[in-house]
Amino acid sequence: MAIQLTEICPKPLFLDLMTVKKLACIVGARPNFMKIAPILHALAAHKNVQPVLIHTGQHYDKNLSDIFFEELKISRPDISLGIGSGSHAQQTAEVMVAVEKVLLDAAEQGHPFHRMVVVGDVNSTAAAAIAAIKLHIPVAHVEAGLRSFDRNMPEEINRILTDSICDMLLVSEPSGVENLAAEGHAQENIHLVGNVMIDTLMTQLERAKESTILDNMGLKKGQYGVVTLHRPANVDDEQVLGSLIDVLLEISVQTPLVFPIHPRTKSRLEAFELMSKLESAANVHCIGPAGYLDFLCLTSNAKVIVTDSGGLQEESTALGIPCLTMRPSTERPVTCSEGTSTLIGSDADKLRTLLSQVIQGEYKSGKCPDLWDGKAAERIAEIFAAE
Numbered sequence: 001m002a003i004q005l006t007e008i009c010p011k012p013l014f015l016d017l018m019t020v021k022k023l024a025c026i027v028g029a030r031p032n033f034m035k036i037a038p039i040l041h042a043l044a045a046h047k048n049v050q051p052v053l054i055h056t057g058q059h060y061d062k063n064l065s066d067i068f069f070e071e072l073k074i075s076r077p078d079i080s081l082g083i084g085s086g087s088h089a090q091q092t093a094e095v096m097v098a099v100e101k102v103l104l105d106a107a108e109q110g111h112p113f114h115r116m117v118v119v120g121d122v123n124s125t126a127a128a129a130i131a132a133i134k135l136h137i138p139v140a141h142v143e144a145g146l147r148s149f150d151r152n153m154p155e156e157i158n159r160i161l162t163d164s165i166c167d168m169l170l171v172s173e174p175s176g177v178e179n180l181a182a183e184g185h186a187q188e189n190i191h192l193v194g195n196v197m198i199d200t201l202m203t204q205l206e207r208a209k210e211s212t213i214l215d216n217m218g219l220k221k222g223q224y225g226v227v228t229l230h231r232p233a234n235v236d237d238e239q240v241l242g243s244l245i246d247v248l249l250e251i252s253v254q255t256p257l258v259f260p261i262h263p264r265t266k267s268r269l270e271a272f273e274l275m276s277k278l279e280s281a282a283n284v285h286c287i288g289p290a291g292y293l294d295f296l297c298l299t300s301n302a303k304v305i306v307t308d309s310g311g312l313q314e315e316s317t318a319l320g321i322p323c324l325t326m327r328p329s330t331e332r333p334v335t336c337s338e339g340t341s342t343l344i345g346s347d348a349d350k351l352r353t354l355l356s357q358v359i360q361g362e363y364k365s366g367k368c369p370d371l372w373d374g375k376a377a378e379r380i381a382e383i384f385a386a387e
């Protein structure tokens with residue numbers, strides 16, 4: 001007697017196997033975690049999409065990685081590749097080899113990935129995208145189209161490479177749409193969805209109020225500054241870093257500063273014998289990389305933010321906090337045209353002038369860009385589900 005298909009494989013299961021789309025979601029470094037978190041949460045509402053979280057291990061310190069999983073309530077990675085630090089070529093190559101193996105193994109076991117999702121612009125982003133596309137797995141890029149037009153930045157190379165091989169370009173601000181169109185991408189591949197990093201910020205703002213970090217440091221709301229620096233242009237040259245530190249020390253006499261120090265910056269400060277200068281300043285609080293909630297508590301209550309981080313330019317704009325951006329260019333121009341950011345390069349004099357403008361209440365105010373409304377991940381999840 002012929003066996004009916006429904007007897008060995010009931011219809012719902014059969015349908016599930018046919019229609020559930022497996023998404024390889026890649027994270028590697030700190031700024032990736034707050035971008036993937038809302039996407040994973042939004043995908044939970046779509047039963048026809050199954051995300052698989054793959055952590056390359058580009059960042060591995062607890063405070064650069066694990067703490068974000070705990071605080072943002074992301075489940076542990078399904079797959080951890082443990083790549084770690086290395087030169088750009090070494091790190092990129094190791095991520096490519098390891099990701100390729102994951103994708104091939106899944107296909108061999110009969111559970112192939114339908115699509116990959118990469119976020120941001122770190123080495124893991126570009127490396128994973130290259131591995132996938134060569135196996136004919138289509139790739140979606142969240143935060144596509146951003147361009148600083150400065151090819152000295154490794155992130156700019158990662159952005160250009162990644163976008164050039166992706167068929168789904170999920171964009172956070174209008175400049176991204178213009179850049180992608182100018183590069184010849186088809187309009188139907190470009191989706192202006194808004195900013196997933198701001199989704200996370202909006203979700204976590206209430207919880208961040210419970211942080212005790214201000215009290216622990218004796219800081220008063222609206223009366224201190226937050227500093228983060230980690231880009232090679234600011235921290236690798238002894239003179240540049242030295243002159244920035246001098247201005248910060250000068251300002252700290254009237255406005256206390258909190259400086260969560262990235263590992264690469266710490267090693268440079270130590271090598272240039274600047275660390276002891278900072279640590280002995282009465283009003284400069286040097287701490288290690290902060291967790292998400294403590295950091296959001298610090299930034300949302302700050303008088304001013306001094307940074308070279310891309311993400312923090314966006315977060316300060318969403319929070320309405322003045323942001324002096326220590327970069328000559330930005331791939332996020334809306335943070336300057338509409339938001340609270342001003343580009344000042346590595347110029348210590350401009351830093352001094354603008355800091356006093358902020359302190360005297362003479363700095364511009366900004367507005368939150370369109371679609372930075374806490375719903376970008378929902379829009380993205382709907383696009384994946386409808387594919």
Ligand code: UD1
Nearest residue numbers: 029030031058059060061064085086122123154155263264
């Ligand atoms: C990377 C991203 C950058 C992002 C930043 C956020 C690239 C090219 N750069 O820069 O876009 O803004 O993350 O932090 O992908 N290290 C540790 N512990 C760690 C990770 C790194 O101590 O968990 C140290 C190592 O000495 C390492 C150095 O930091 O060599 C740099 O790390 P890496 O991941 O290469 O780049 P980031 O500067 O963190």
